[in-house]
Amino acid sequence: MSENNIELSNENFIEEILNPRSICVFGANNNLMTTMGSMQLRNIIAGGGFNGNIFPVHPRLEKVQGIQAYQSIFDIPIIPDLAFIILPTRIVPQVMEECGQKGVKHLIITSGGFRETGSEGKELSKQIDKIAKKYDMRFIGPNCLGVYNGWYGYPDKRDAYFNTFWIYLPHKRGNISIISQSGTVAAQTAFYTNDLGIKIGKSISVGNERNIDLVDVLRYFKDDHLTEVIGLYIEEIKQGKEFIKLAKATTPYKPIVAIYAGGTQAAARSIMSHTGSISADNKIYEAVFKETGIISTNSIKDFLYYLRTLSQAQSYKVFPKGNRIGIITDSGGPGAMMTKSAELYGLEIPEFSTELQLEFKKDIPKTASSVNPIDITFHENFMNMFIKFPKLLMKSHEVDAVIVFGVYDFDDIMNVIEKSGMKLDENMKNMKDIFEKIVLKSIKRLMKKYSIPVFFAGPYPYRYPWMQKFIEHDIPIFSMWDDITKCLSILCRYAEYRKNLNPKFKN
């Protein structure tokens, strides 16, 4: 062993795979357009954490992507912490054998063509099992994209990440960790998560799970202090009993959201050719999710939305104490629709007390409603809508969570107004800064003070700057008004679940 990995131990194999200090890469070259491995190496380099400890292995090239390459792993001067392999299936065992001889203990095998493609693949699978056993190696894959670790080397390395996915855009790091039997769910979701402010710190594409499986990773995330919410994409669970035990022990402390992609006939066929898994009846999985307190969905968007909701609640430590929702809106239609959907999701929209209504009536036009939803109509008063009214609701003890619908991109509006010839004063032009300084910061403080979450929404797509302002500040914001009640219902349900099972929050 070199001094490089003297203190390695296979007890912490996932931590080691997520935080290698050196890596050798098989199957990358200089053509980033056509070979996936080249793109993956590019992304490893872009993570910026390695200080030159990357060792491409290539039979012919002297340099790969500007880095000195080696003809064989035996030429590398140290024992790399991790080997990354994306080579044609049939040569994988040979390369693994060499890694074993060199002393490499951890691997990511991206190559496909093992279990999911019939008898030859199965034979090769057995070979790699044997080699791993012989050399006491642990590996992720085959048929996976590997890992993304936004917390690479943390806290020593503050801005580095470790990304072996072929997707160049890393997730923005946060307290969400993903375990996925689909590389796409682990990686290609980054465009979406970044736009919506869904902060994923660690994401692991486990592929065929020949050596390290979902349950192994779940065990690691259960005790990982950087993980507060867990997302699972499941096609099959190998260690069923262990999964149930582990999930039950995790959910009272860290919520788990899961997609189960199997359960229908054609889905089973599709899964067989994807990871080679045998999927089971939907009802079995539904029962498991219920027993373990796992929140499940068939929708990728809901999956990511739920993760964001729980992630923000965990990081603010703000969970609703009941399911009574107060709605403040400038718009009757969304108000009515949110009220209906909230009720359908099991939330309560209580009528406010006369005293509370009188408080609101002081500040809204006669034609507006103060009952719940409070519909302030077009009478947009910034401070009322975003601070005073939410605060009144928080103090009232009449609701457990607040929805504010009426976020507009005022810069966009003012732009239009200015172009139309009206002169705007400086205060108006600086509205975004004022909004940021006063509204967003106060809301965060109030949420924590009263322990009541406030969810915001507006009719703009997320790309608009004022929507992004909320996202930057990690304040729950929703484009349109469908998802807000769904997410609140998930949050209320989880808060209730936790209250019953987590000793810290028991009544």
Add this chain to the structure above:
Amino acid sequence: MSENNIELSNENFIEEILNPRSICVFGANNNLMTTMGSMQLRNIIAGGGFNGNIFPVHPRLEKVQGIQAYQSIFDIPIIPDLAFIILPTRIVPQVMEECGQKGVKHLIITSGGFRETGSEGKELSKQIDKIAKKYDMRFIGPNCLGVYNGWYGYPDKRDAYFNTFWIYLPHKRGNISIISQSGTVAAQTAFYTNDLGIKIGKSISVGNERNIDLVDVLRYFKDDHLTEVIGLYIEEIKQGKEFIKLAKATTPYKPIVAIYAGGTQAAARSIMSHTGSISADNKIYEAVFKETGIISTNSIKDFLYYLRTLSQAQSYKVFPKGNRIGIITDSGGPGAMMTKSAELYGLEIPEFSTELQLEFKKDIPKTASSVNPIDITFHENFMNMFIKFPKLLMKSHEVDAVIVFGVYDFDDIMNVIEKSGMKLDENMKNMKDIFEKIVLKSIKRLMKKYSIPVFFAGPYPYRYPWMQKFIEHDIPIFSMWDDITKCLSILCRYAEYRKNLNPKFKN
């Protein structure tokens, strides 16, 4: 009567309100920030269709937004085709009376505070009814935003629109028409519809429906040759029997998608304070929707997605002949999830014939699946994925619709690659143009030739340029993979419904 509106007749009152050649506006000034009416006038001007025939009425100002203002309607030199009123509630009857005396036959009354706010409002409502009757006037509202007509003056005026909403961004015009008892659903959805390519030609916010109601407008859209798909936001239906009759006569020719916002206890309360309507039990509406073939949803996003799906089918005249779906993907996870959701929505993902599978096998790697979904894995061949494979499926007679998942923003990818130091040849750099010229145009042609719809999807948000490329070409494109199967199931269901009831498509 002036020569201006000599051929007006109240039989065509909605057409007249959507296409006025002159308009007088009550309640607008120069402050676009705080008065809604000023913003509405600004938007009427921005529509560009009036050539100066806008007459602001204002007691003090000489000019409003650069246009000569009049102290009284009696000072206006012609009889305006339309009066637009956004004034305090109690002076509305007086102004209406003056409009009547002047000879104005059509009005939009935006002012709120009538039915929805108790006895005084009810009294005022009766007054405006009386005045309308006295002068044979028809009006939209009160408590509405008015109308958007993307087809204003068409075909004579090619680029004009008529927009009385306070939202400055007009919808992109197309064959969808909206009738909404919520101004927000009619207007504030424009940010979203424009990003997603949902083309709304006409949108009417009917408000309290004191004079013109949803059924009146539905009757108009039924025979309007610019309307091919209809969207309804409903809190209450006043002419129930007539609605059912009309909807039944419409849906075999023009699909209707509806949101019913009432039906739960708190929703009923919310609606009462919004438009003053009394909502009814959900089950009643469900039965009406079923009987009339109306597609219903509680989600605003689904509402808009369904409208887009049906709009594209109507404009291409391409409807699936059955519910067998073929899926081409580069990604096992989305493939499995789409397969599952398709089955849950009642679609079929048939296993392809051996012959067809052999065709695919020629062009995909050994590790890939050819069964259905076809999972081409990372082996992205542009032409195969987007043209050759869809065409093979279309020709096969084995499917009725095709899904292609794997749209990436290749410009974004190439940008990353170039920045990483790899030199790209010109062909690659021009990929977007090639894609546009060859792929998008061919796909449109093939869809029409085989009468089989092809739906595309990718992991990017809509804001990315390659997603927008599809939208520009009006080709079904979806961000992420949830909504694609849902929309296809709606399309297949509607195609089947139409086949049974529309003589032109009967088997």
